[in-house]
Amino acid sequence: xxxxxxxxxxxxxxxxxxxxxxxxxxxxxxxxxxxxxxxxxxxxxxxxxxxxxxxxxxxxxxxxxxxxxxxxxxxxxxxxxxxxxxxxxxxxxxxxxxxxxxxxxxxxxxxxxxxxxxxxxxxxxxxxxxxxxxxxxxxxxxxxxxxxxxxxxxxxxxxxxxxxxxxxxxxxxxxxxxxxxxxxxxxxxxxxxxxxxxxxxxxxxxxxxxxxxxxxxxxxxxxxxxxxxxxxxxxxxxxxxxxxxxxxxxxxxxxxxxxxxxxxxxxxxxxxxxxxxxxxxxxxxxxxxxxxxxxxxxxxxxxxxxxxxxxxxxxxxxxxxxxxxxxxxxxxxxxxxxxxxxxxxxxxxxxxxxxxxxxxxxxxxxxxxxxxxxxxxxxxxxxxxxxxxxxxxxxxxxxxxxxxxxxxxxxxxxxxxxxxxxxxxxxxxxxxxxxxxxxxxxxxxxxxxxxxxxxxxxxxxxxxxxxxxxxxxxxxxxxxxxxxxxxxxxxxxxxxxxxxxxxxxxxxxxxxxxxxxxxxxxxxxxxxxxxxx
Ligand code: G4P
Numbered sequence: 001x002x003x004x005x006x007x008x009x010x011x012x013x014x015x016x017x018x019x020x021x022x023x024x025x026x027x028x029x030x031x032x033x034x035x036x037x038x039x040x041x042x043x044x045x046x047x048x049x050x051x052x053x054x055x056x057x058x059x060x061x062x063x064x065x066x067x068x069x070x071x072x073x074x075x076x077x078x079x080x081x082x083x084x085x086x087x088x089x090x091x092x093x094x095x096x097x098x099x100x101x102x103x104x105x106x107x108x109x110x111x112x113x114x115x116x117x118x119x120x121x122x123x124x125x126x127x128x129x130x131x132x133x134x135x136x137x138x139x140x141x142x143x144x145x146x147x148x149x150x151x152x153x154x155x156x157x158x159x160x161x162x163x164x165x166x167x168x169x170x171x172x173x174x175x176x177x178x179x180x181x182x183x184x185x186x187x188x189x190x191x192x193x194x195x196x197x198x199x200x201x202x203x204x205x206x207x208x209x210x211x212x213x214x215x216x217x218x219x220x221x222x223x224x225x226x227x228x229x230x231x232x233x234x235x236x237x238x239x240x241x242x243x244x245x246x247x248x249x250x251x252x253x254x255x256x257x258x259x260x261x262x263x264x265x266x267x268x269x270x271x272x273x274x275x276x277x278x279x280x281x282x283x284x285x286x287x288x289x290x291x292x293x294x295x296x297x298x299x300x301x302x303x304x305x306x307x308x309x310x311x312x313x314x315x316x317x318x319x320x321x322x323x324x325x326x327x328x329x330x331x332x333x334x335x336x337x338x339x340x341x342x343x344x345x346x347x348x349x350x351x352x353x354x355x356x357x358x359x360x361x362x363x364x365x366x367x368x369x370x371x372x373x374x375x376x377x378x379x380x381x382x383x384x385x386x387x388x389x390x391x392x393x394x395x396x397x398x399x400x401x402x403x404x405x406x407x408x409x410x411x412x413x414x415x416x417x418x419x420x421x422x423x424x425x426x427x428x429x430x431x432x433x434x435x436x437x438x439x440x441x442x443x444x445x446x447x448x449x450x451x452x453x454x455x456x457x458x459x460x461x462x463x464x465x466x467x468x469x470x471x472x473x474x475x476x477x478x479x480x481x482x483x484x485x486x487x488x489x490x491x492x493x494x495x496x497x498x499x500x501x502x503x504x505x506x507x508x509x510x511x512x513x514x515x516x517x518x519x520x521x522x523x524x525x526x527x528x529x530x531x532x533x
Contacts, residue, residue: 009291010277012362014084014319016101018126019111020119024141028111028258029074029085035264036076036083072101072302072317073364075347081272084364088125096393096441097302097423100375102128103390104301104319106362107135107275109267110251111258114140114147114174117156126161132389133248135276138165139267144197144257146175151225154237154253164250166240169266170229171255172218179218181255181262182209184230185240189214190262200261246276278362281321283378284386289321291361296323296331298365299387300377305418314421315346315366316373323381325359331379333372334386340379342367375423376529391526392496394471395426395439398504399446399463402435408459415457416449420497425449428471428494428502431486437466437494437504468492468504470511472523485521500527 019025074085086105088098102108108129110122118126129136140153147153150171158165172189173179173196180191180200189206192198196218204213209226219226228235244250252270256263281289281299289297302317325345333340346366347359359365367373376390403412416436420427426439440446446463453459474493476482482501486493492504503523505511515523 007292007360008324009361011080012082012084012278012360013107013271013275014086014105014278014362014364015107015109015271015275016086016088016105017109017111018088018102018122018129020113020116020121023111023113023116023119023122024258025111028109028139028141028264029087031258031261031264032083032085032268033074033076035268036078072304073366075363078268079272082363083268083271084362086364096426098125099128099393100301100390100423102132102134104299104317104364105134106277106279107137107271109137109139109271111139111141112153112157114142114150114153114255115145117148117153118160123160130161130248135245135248136163136251137267137270137275138251138253139258139263140253140255141258143171143174143181143255143262144178144260150174150255151235157251157253164238164244166238166245166250166252167229167232167235167255168240168252168270169255169263170226172222172226177218178257182226182230183266186266190266192260198260200257242274245274278321282388284388287385289385289387291322293322295381295383296325296329297321297378297380297383297385297387298325298331299379299390300367300373300375301390302423303373303375303421305422313368314371314373314418315368316377318365318367318373318379320359320361320363320365321387322361325363325365327357329381332382334378334380334384335374336372340367340369340372342379344368371421374421388528390529392426392473392529393441394473394525396441396470397443397446398428398437398439398466398468398471400435400437400466402462402464404460404462411457411459412453412461415453415459417497419449419452424452426471427497428504430494430504431490437468438463439471466504468506470505470508471502472505472511472525473527474501474503475522475524476520478520481520485518496527498529 017025017029072087076083086101088101110126112118112122138157154165154167157163168185169181169183171181176197178197180189182189187206187208189204190200191202193201206213209230232239238250240252241250245252254263254266278291280291283289298318298320300316300318303314305314327345328341328343330339330341378385378387403409416425416427416438419425424445428437428439430437438449450461453461476485486501489503494502494504496502503514511523
């Protein structure tokens with residue numbers, strides 16, 4: 001089932017990790033990379049102090065370890081399977097970027113802190129995965145610490161997320177009693193020779209729970225619970241069902257400790273065996289792009305400006321949907337209607353960036369460019385087609401930009417445009433007045449914008465409260481009606497960076513009031529980023 005040895009794309013696993021801050025995403029990431037042989041030295045990633053920066057976890061790793069790690073994609077190979085792990089900067093710097101990255105994956109690992117259960121960010125990210133039917137693998141982390149009873153956490157997942165859960169392993173003791181993890185699918189017991197609480201160093205292959213290896217006080221104490229859970233039905237949980245997992249109805253649950261290495265290999269084995277190969281991609285005109293098509297198509301899900309502060313270049317991250325990409329290929333940049341020769345595509349291996357000679361569906365290549373490529377753009381071998389399903393979200397916080405040194409308007413605008421291109425902020429240009437309005441989803445993004453404009457564009461800005469607190473994209477099939485509406489509402493209308501009109505609202509009441517008064521106009525909370533112009 002692993003797909004190794006067949007069509008190359010069948011051996012691709014493209015996934016992301018979603019979690020609430022501090023659940024252990026960075027630690028797990030590093031351990032997966034170590035487990036996959038992508039990085040060599042062991043050591044823990046520490047991220048203190050940098051949390052509020054718009055740095056992705058890769059950059060934290062990069063800083064900590066002094067190695068060159070891409071900020072967005074991590075590719076490694078293990079037993080003939082190529083893993084593409086996409087970073088979702090879903091922490092305090094939560095932004096649209098996170099959502100869009102999830103459009104480029106085929107599965108996600110949801111990391112949960114055993115003591116905390118489902119937290120706000122986990123839920124938000126989970127909802128995005130559910131919208132896109134992305135299969136979710138659950139990793140309940142930190143079982144080496146005092147946590148809640150495993151059953152309590154599992155039941156919470158089941159109820160809070162309305163999802164079937166299939167435990168794939170079970171912890172033996174927790175916190176100071178932590179003794180190991182029993183993998184009842186593979187009949188393996190993971191434990192430490194140091195005894196309770198030690199790091200993983202022993203894997204015992206056992207013959208079920210009756211195995212003579214499994215004796216001792218701790219085992220005896222929880223034997224009944226283990227037995228119940230090995231016979232899942234008895235504990236009220238369904239058995240793992242691959243179909244149901246792939247449809248996003250059931251999540252396999254692994255218990256582990258990223259810090260102490262429990263559960264890592266099991267996760268990698270599971271992804272290799274059961275996580276889906278690259279999926280089909282919906283596109284305009286009702287077309288569905290399948291990975292086995294011969295011609296290349298791909299879409300930009302992320303753009304990162306200033307990868308190298310010395311050069312104002314950017315990297316567009318392109319997820320391939322079909323065909324075999326070869327270096328030097330001439331592809332059509334569909335929005336611009338122009339060909340683009342991809343002569344120096346980048347592959348993101350952990351310790352180095354390599355020029356990609358060939359890439360397959362599921363892979364992500366970095367395409368250096370000077371700003372032509374934008375999030376949502378499609379590249380094809382000539383076909384006039386746009387990949388769909390990459391949304392822009394209405395911001396929840398709007399601020400007017402205040403410039404300290406008015407001589408730097410140009411730099412400020414350029415910086416804001418670049419950051420908007422990365423998906424960190426949205427910018428709105430009011431129909432009346434010249435001060436731009438910046439929209440974000442989380443308030444900490446504002447600090448990040450200030451920091452980055454200062455560091456990368458040598459421009460100091462501040463923010464003032466705008467009198468608005470949310471925006472909606474305005475839509476109307478009837479062009480005359482739309483123009484009339486825009487004209488009479490100039491005071492509240494602005495254009496987004498793609499020149500699409502938005503209505504700026506003062507409060508939720510106004511959203512419904514204006515909506516009711518103008519029932520022939522649509523006010524949308526999200527907008528598809530499809531560039532058809
Ligand atoms: P994040 O990326 O999701 O924000 O989490 P990160 O990996 O940075 O982990 C957050 C903290 O939790 C780290 O502690 C990390 O060492 C710890 N941690 C991660 N996995 C485990 C685990 O399996 N067991 C235990 N006991 N701890 C784990 P920290 O940065 O050292 O500081 P602090 O937050 O403990 O103060």
